[in-house]
Amino acid sequence: xxxxxxxxxxxxxxxxxxxxxxxxxxxxxxxxxxxxxxxxxxxxxxxxxxxxxxxxxxxxxxxxxxxxxxxxxxxxxxxxxxxxxxxxxxxxxxxxxxxxxxxxxxxxxxxxxxx
Numbered sequence: 001x002x003x004x005x006x007x008x009x010x011x012x013x014x015x016x017x018x019x020x021x022x023x024x025x026x027x028x029x030x031x032x033x034x035x036x037x038x039x040x041x042x043x044x045x046x047x048x049x050x051x052x053x054x055x056x057x058x059x060x061x062x063x064x065x066x067x068x069x070x071x072x073x074x075x076x077x078x079x080x081x082x083x084x085x086x087x088x089x090x091x092x093x094x095x096x097x098x099x100x101x102x103x104x105x106x107x108x109x110x111x112x113x114x115x
Contacts (some may be wrong), residue, residue, distance in 0.1 A: 020057065021100040026093040030058040030102055033091075034077045038084045038108050040077065050110045052081050062090040074110060080103040081110065 009113070023029055038052070050073025057065040067085050069078050088104035 009088075013070070019101065021093065021095065021102055023093065023102055023104065026095050026100065026102060028091075028094045030062075030090045030093045030104060032088055038081055038110055040080055040084060040110060044077050044080045045074070045110065048074055052078075052108050052110060053105060054081070054085055054108050055103065055105040056085065058090045058102050058103055058104055059093055060092050062092045062099070064088050065101075070105065077110070081108070 045103055052072040052074075053070040054067060056067040059065050064086055067082055069081060070077055072081065094100065094103040
């Protein structure tokens with residue numbers, strides 16, 4: 001018989017949801033539907049294209065947190081890039097079936113939104 005009953009293991013699992021887990025410790029990595037393209041209004045890009053390297057936490061709820069740009073081919077549109085990336089939704093990374101917070105860095109193709 002366990003001295004803590006089942007509540008101890010449930011508490012550990014709840015605590016692990018807030019722990020930052022490196023990608024190599026996950027069984028499944030965070031996934032975003034739609035790939036790594038940020039669609040921006042055409043007037044923001046003004047016939048330009050490029051790549052931005054973005055780092056952020058994917059929360060256990062799948063929402064991006066603490067989004068930052070590490071490098072961008074078009075730095076004058078960084079504010080628009082950050083706003084668009086904050087609207088993304090992910091399937092969070094998991095371990096043993098539990099969603100976990102993960103720090104990710106990804107290259108993002110910058111393209112004009114399709115009408």
